[in-house]
Amino acid sequence: QKEVEQDPGPLSVPEGAIVSLNCTYSNSAFQYFMWYRQYSRKGPELLMYTYSSGNKEDGRFTAQVDKSSKYISLFIRDSQPSDSATYLCAMTDPTHDYKLSFGAGTTVTVRA
Amino acid sequence: ETGVTQSPTHLIKTRGQQVTLRCSSQSGHNTVSWYQQALGQGPQFIFQYYREEENGRGNFPPRFSGLQFPNYSSELNVNALELDDSALYLCASSLDPLVGGQETQYFGPGTRLLVL
Numbered sequence: 001q002k003e004v005e006q007d008p009g010p011l012s013v014p015e016g017a018i019v020s021l022n023c024t025y026s027n028s029a030f031q032y033f034m035w036y037r038q039y040s041r042k043g044p045e046l047l048m049y050t051y052s053s054g055n056k057e058d059g060r061f062t063a064q065v066d067k068s069s070k071y072i073s074l075f076i077r078d079s080q081p082s083d084s085a086t087y088l089c090a091m092t093d094p095t096h097d098y099k100l101s102f103g104a105g106t107t108v109t110v111r112a
Numbered sequence: 113e114t115g116v117t118q119s120p121t122h123l124i125k126t127r128g129q130q131v132t133l134r135c136s137s138q139s140g141h142n143t144v145s146w147y148q149q150a151l152g153q154g155p156q157f158i159f160q161y162y163r164e165e166e167n168g169r170g171n172f173p174p175r176f177s178g179l180q181f182p183n184y185s186s187e188l189n190v191n192a193l194e195l196d197d198s199a200l201y202l203c204a205s206s207l208d209p210l211v212g213g214q215e216t217q218y219f220g221p222g223t224r225l226l227v228l
Contacts, residue, residue, distance in 0.1 A: 004154075006154070008152070032215040034216075036219075041224070042221055042222070043116075043118075043202055043219040043220050043221045043222045044155070044202070044219045045219070046216065046217075046218065046219075049215070049216060051215075088154050088155075090154075092215060094215065096168065097160050097162075097167050097168035098143075098160075098206065098215050098217070099145065099157040099160060099168055099170065100145070100147075100155070100157060100204075100217060101157070102147075102154030102155050102156075103154050104152070104153055104154045105152075105153075105154050
């Protein structure tokens with residue numbers, strides 16, 4: 001079993017829809033949770049990060065972490081064609097040099 | 113822009129050869145990590161360097177090695193290339209743990225390596 005599981009999709013939604021992405025994990029030592037966006041043939045770009053459990057909102061993006069269920073989510077409201085990308089969840093255990101453990105990524109297409 | 117640059121952008125090598133990939137991070141980012149991203153997969157941690165010393169390593173063989181220099185540049189070296197080494201190689205930099213913020217890593221655009 002992988003340490004971080006993420007449904008690779010692909011996910012196709014119409015413009016304006018809410019995009020819902022999620023990951024599950026097995027390592028209870030993870031404390032920091034990130035979402036990265038990666039456009040084709042580019043490096044990952046940090047979107048959001050959350051420490052421990054809770055919600056965090058930034059514009060159209062909301063990240064949620066439920067440590068009791070080992071489940072994290074990212075919601076994108078009012079999705080735009082420019083949101084079409086691969087979304088990677090990542091998490092880290094501070095006692096292990098902050099190395100990031102990634103999910104496989106979910107490919108999202110927002111149709112105009 | 114993250115301020116992290118990598119060179120070259122693309123590279124083609126043949127099996128058995130050696131390759132050196134380079135990364136330049138932001139001033140003040142004393143920690144650099146390298147990741148391998150195979151097609152359709154998430155990045156996998158190779159190793160991390162802090163103040164020019166290896167500070168952690170993932171499940172990669174010793175033929176993957178690195179160097180970090182005082183001027184915020186670093187290198188990833190891979191010897192005896194294998195076909196499975198074909199991937200996007202990413203470096204990521206983060207702040208010095210002494211000042212905090214080290215949990216946030218900023219990635220460069222990557223070097224795409226093809227081994228034939």
